[in-house]
């Protein structure tokens with residue numbers, strides 16, 4: 001069993017990019033870059049990085065030390081000396097303002113992730129956390145709210161109580177309207193008090209409904225941006241409802257923010273197994289040569305939840321499962337899966353490759369999609385309500401809570417290979433996985449041992465994103481004994497048996513990256529355009545033709561239509577094969 005070390009300790013064994021890359025990034029540069037072209041934009045100066053405690057080498061998900069400046073910040077100034085770098089670091093302050101602090105996501109994910117980073121010594125010495133929302137709350141009440149969801153989930157649990165106390169002492173609250181410059185000016189004053197004259201780096205996390213993103217960007221940029229450090233904004237999905245609204249949102253945000261200040265989060269990109277996808281592919285000779293139409297028959301991206309839209313029906317009905325899961329989480333994984341090898345692991349190189357592959361994809365057609373909606377179901381004594389039984393959902397809603405789709409990439413590598421997606425709520429199980437089904441062995445010597453159906457004996461590689469993270473490869477083997485009987489077995493890397501420590505939550509990785517300025521796991525605006533381009537015509541057609549979803553019982557495996565869709569392309573869903 002291998003042991004993992006804290007990502008922010010000096011002896012961390014994080015995967016590192018090539019030595020060339022390392023050199024490029026280890027020459028730390030302090031930047032002083034002011035965008036004067038548009039007076040309405042946030043002044044954008046980066047003077048210093050985090051001040052890691054005790055000289056440990058903080059690492060972002062890219063394996064770069066955190067005290068190295070990402071070149072994507074756009075500056076070209078000459079490197080500073082080590083002494084000046086370290087003195088500037090200790091004089092800088094990081095503040096994270098969670099806008100929408102009273103909300104579900106803030107409580108469930110963002111504050112716990114910030115605490116976990118603090119617990120693991122991943123936050124700089126001088127940091128402050130602010131909650132901002134309209135709800136009236138005192139600092140004490142915010143702390144009370146946050147403390148209810150904090151846990152010490154990492155290995156060194158002994159100082160948990162003290163660590164929580166220390167963390168909560170750094171948390172403050174400012175109540176205000178989202179469109180009020182005065183309220184953000186008040187926040188600015190409070191931030192300045194905490195920053196104590198040091199260089200201030202400010203991160204705003206917009207954990208609010210998307211229709212108020214622009215209000216906040218305007219008020220905060222006008223009144224609460226940093227005057228002497230960087231200012232970055234994390235924006236939660238959904239980024240629009242279609243190509244037009246997404247383009248409009250991007251244009252509006254860019255009136256107040258430069259593209260490299262906007263961190264569009266897709267939390268699936270922060271999941272351990274999704275991060276590992278590129279490592280598996282590009283650092284193991286056995287996989288990359290097989291990664292094409294020559295050997296791969298189909299690829300499946302499967303997401304299912306065993307609960308409905310409980311409590312989020314109001315939001316969900318306006319979006320549906322295709323916008324909620326497929327257009328972002330599953331498509332992002334697909335892009336990472338199918339992209340060509342990037343020149344380096346730099347954010348722009350990786351994102352360039354993702355855009356290229358997304359732009360090679362065919363726009364999704366109605367005949368390649370099946371939509372479903374869960375209906376109520378009684379199981380023993382228990383009754384599970386249907387989607388339209390939710391009081392926040394209209395009775396006649398046609399919004400899909402399930403969808404299956406067949407996508408195609410029209411490039412040399414993937415010509416003709418079906419990329420199947422399936423996503424649903426209120427199904428029989430909770431899981432997210434990538435399944436790669438390989439072609440059958442040509443002229444298979446052991447044909448007779450497999451019976452007539454050679455396809456049943458093909459190899460399948462599964463990356464189980466959650467739960468119970470695992471990578472396993474289904475192989476054919478002989479059952480021990482004198483006869484020649486065949487079996488299917490798994491070569492299995494099950495994370496819980498291989499590694500002792502818990503896997504960090506995706507939000508921890510992504511928050512750390514945003515603090516570090518590492519953009520690789522965030523969505524660039526052209527990626528977003530390409531992603532919406534694939535789905536927008538279909539979404540419009542579904543809505544204009546008022547396509548009725550196929551009903552499926554709560555807790556079932558979903559609509560049978562999904563099987564017909566797969567069968568049309570000669571595919572069987574791997575998760576329903578019985579030996580999954």
Ligand SMILES: NC(=O)C1=CN([C@@H]2O[C@H](COP(=O)(O)OP(=O)(O)OC[C@H]3O[C@@H](n4cnc5c(N)ncnc54)[C@H](OP(=O)(O)O)[C@@H]3O)[C@@H](O)[C@H]2O)C=CC1
Nearest residue numbers: 100102103104105106133134135207208209210236237238
């Ligand atoms: N919850 C989740 O699991 C996920 C959420 N997201 C996205 O993250 C963001 C935040 O999600 P979540 O916390 O669930 O959202 P909430 O609906 O809980 O909203 C967050 C806060 O925003 C304020 N707010 C809510 N509605 C309005 C409104 N109509 N006008 C002005 N302010 C409003 C409220 O604060 P107050 O009234 O105090 O101002 C609320 O506490 C959203 O964009 C969501 O789509 C993405 C992935 C998962």
Ligand SMILES: O=C1O[C@H](COP(=O)(O)O)[C@@H](O)[C@H](O)[C@H]1O
Nearest residue numbers: 237267305324325329432466506
């Ligand atoms: O973005 C979203 O993701 C969650 C599922 O996230 P997970 O990390 O728990 O798998 C989903 O429930 C929600 O509908 C969607 O908005």
